């Protein structure tokens with residue numbers, strides 16, 4: 001069975017689950033069963049289970065199932081929870097400030113999750129395609145190495161050619177680029193603009209250089225390519241890692257707010 | 270509160286700090302030296318010169334036996350070694366007799382369990398892990414407190430008459446002075462037969478390092494082991510292959526007598542891992558059937574001005590059967606090899622000449638038995654399935670085909686979250702046993718993690734036997750007996766063993782008498798004694814990491830889909 005078929009089946013199952021819950025709870029309403037109240041607690045149970053995934057990752061020394069299976073359950077249960085939420089609020093913007101806070105918190109946690117999921121599906125193949133891939137923690141070191149190599153090349157070229165055009169170009173344009181991570185947003189959408197930009201810059205300066213300088217420029221161009229690739233790796237890894245900094249705190253916040261909301265309802269009903 | 274900053278000091282670990290058995294006494298060794306085969310290992314004494322030499326050899330053998338061997342007693346029908354298990358020891362028969370059995374039903378053998386920690390013990394250990402990496406209890410390195418590895422004793426062969434009756438040939442018997450288990454021990458391969466005691470039997474079990482040292486010390490012993498090794502391994506090797514299972518005894522014997530050994534390259538192939546040596550060229554006259562005994566060879570097909578790798582051959586694979594059978598059945602295509610083969614570093618083969626096969630093998634084969642062994646039809650065009658062929662080239666060229674538990678990472682799925690690395694560290698002294706980085710072919714990365722090789726060359730030079738195979742085949746390191754000499758790390762062609770400086774539970778480095786840090790070799794042990802095994806694969810939320818046997822092409826294809 002291909003991944004697409006499996007994914008379609010899981011989506012269908014999630015939708016079927018929602019339909020079953022809807023009709024079951026609706027039918028029970030005639031017997032005095034409180035539809036929204038029950039949905040609320042079911043939603044809370046789902047949220048609780050969703051948060052457990054985070055704990056599963058910390059307790060990976062316990063035989064509690066593969067993380068990949070948990071992840072799949074997490075994705076589809078998240079979707080199921082969104083369906084439950086829409087049923088629970090009757091697809092209407094909540095009216096109390098507390099309920100709105102809860103709703104917004106839940107939405108942030110949900111959409112940050114979706115962004116994380118999309119990033120984890122879209123970016124790895126991009127990194128393979130753009131290769132070579134590097135270990136995230138080593139990027140600052142590689143970046144320093146690139147800058148060092150460019151500077152060594154420049155020193156040698158200036159010494160040999162007695163001309164400073166390349167060094168001026170470095171100081172004016174290249175140095176700021178090589179010093180730190182650049183073009184985060186361009187890389188986030190896998191845009192070729194940084195590469196195009198530097199190609200143009202190199203073309204423009206090439207006409208004013210001597211033969212010896214042009215040779216050095218070829219090598220610098222390759223090093224700039226490497227730097228662009230390092231920036232791409234850094235940007236994509238940062239997104240793939242740091243979305244969790246939003247997702248996890250908001251998931252816990254949602255859980256606490258949902259519990260408070262539940263207790264309030266219990267008290268007033 | 271003042272912090273205790275005194276470093277922990279221990280004696281630098283040495284070879285033989287931990288004898289194989291604390292119970293092996295000098296008088297037992299002295300009495301063994303009066304028996305065969307040890308008597309013949311010592312050169313005969315005569316004049317003062319030879320006397321001194323004999324004394325020196327005797328002294329060395331004594332040391333080896335004292336530190337590398339132990340005496341074991343077995344009852345009638347007790348299982349000594351099981352076919353298919355890994356073992357790093359050989360056995361000398363001191364008294365009694367043993368019987369050699371092939372293909373005994375597993376249920377009759379009472380197989381051992383992996384030495385798994387209980388869940389509670391595991392959880393306790395993880396939770397009490399000091400926060401610094403590589404912390405150890407220095408007490409464990411105290412030679413006085415050495416604990417002996419226990420042999421799983423008391424497994425008896427069930428229903429002996431039925432098992433004996435099911436044997437195709439009469440079981441071989443061995444008696445005092447003879448040695449067995451040396452093939453598996455020396456060639457780092459699985460036991461090729463099951464051995465049981467046929468009466469009350471006493472054995473001297475010797476670690477393979479001890480056996481290797483004995484072979485170095487005594488030339489006559491070396492020659493006799495070589496001879497026995499050739500005879501026994503040939504017969505048992507043929508018997509382990511389906512192709513030869515239905516032969517009558519006379520035909521099998523004729524094949525054993527007429528077989529030739531072909532060895533290409535050095536046995537310790539890690540020193541020449543990149544070399545390939547042609548064994549057969551495509552188009553050569555098909556004069557013999559070749560069976561791989563150990564090592565690896567790549568099977569190639571000419572294309573244009575070059576050639577490409579179709580597949581590789583490993584232990585037990587047969588080459589040239591199509592062609593030989595073609596010739597036997599009178600087909601025109603049957604007289605030249607359709608592919609070439611080249612040894613990858615080192616290859617050990619059995620060559621059965623065509624005339625011998627025509628007379629003693631082919632007439633006894635049944636049609637369906639032939640089908641199983643005929644080389645798979647090969648594509649004539651490498652461009653037909655370019656990715657598959659290039660992937661095969663990558664695995665073969667980099668020698669990854671040796672891996673039985675290779676860590677593959679599908680980079681199209683890996684997000685670099687490092688959950689796998691953290692899971693490994695949690696299970697292993699707060700320090701991961703692999704690096705999530707390695708050689709890459711398109712979206713497939715072979716990470717730097719021990720592959721638990723079919724031929725683990727890292728084990729070759731270990732002076733203490735600390736690096737060994739567990740009963741289930743994982744290559745593991747005994748931290749207590751590792752002396753940190755780095756031989757294994759230098760021998761691993763894949764750079765998958767790391768030396769670490771160890772600390773005590775307070776986080777201070779453990780030092781020797783000269784205040785130098787104590788090193789230990791570490792590597793992936795496949796979480797062999799943990800309830801969650803392997804932790805890396807279990808922890809990956811994106812199913813991007815798998816431990817795979819590279820021989821299992823289908824499983825790899827399935828996962829990559």
Ligand code: SF4
Nearest residue numbers: 731751752754755757
């Ligand atoms: S470092 Fe390796 S070879 Fe040396 S004793 Fe330890 S396990 Fe054996």
Ligand code: SF4
Nearest residue numbers: 683684686687689809
């Ligand atoms: S856990 Fe999986 S996705 Fe994360 S770094 Fe390891 S292999 Fe990659």
